[in-house]
Amino acid sequence: MIFFIAILIFVICKAVIKYSGEAAPGARSGANEANAVVCAKRMDISGGERTSVHYYVTFEMEDASRLELPVKGFEYGRLAEGDRGVLRVAGGRFAGFVRNESRFSAADPDKAAHRCPACGAAYTGRVCDYCDTPWAEPAAK
C-alpha cells in the first residue's frame, strides 16, 4: 500500500512539473527562457505630427516556430540577425536576450589581419603569406 501511494505521489509530481514546464510564453505570471535565434528585425514608423518608431525582432525557436516581439530601441540595436542565445519572455513581452555564442571571434585569423610572429608581416589567414609560419592560437583569457 505504501508503495502504491509512493507511485501515486511520483505521478502527481511528474504531472505538475510537466504542466509548469509547458506554461505558454504569454502566461501572465513568471518568465520563460528558451534557446532562440534572431531571424529578422523590422522598424515600424508611424507618421503624423510626432513620428514614433516601433521596433520588432523575430526570434526562431528550437522547434522552428517564430515569435515576433516588440523591443525597445536600444535592444533592437544590440540584436543582430543570426545571433544565437537565450530568449527571455515574461508576461508575453520581451524581457531579454543573452547571446551564448558570437558568430565569429574578433581574433578569427580568417577575418582579422594579424602580424606574423616570425617575419612581422601583416596577413589574414592561417599561414603567413611571406614565410609560411602557421598562425598560433592566442592564449585563452
Ligand SMILES: [Zn+2]
Ligand atoms: Zn611570416
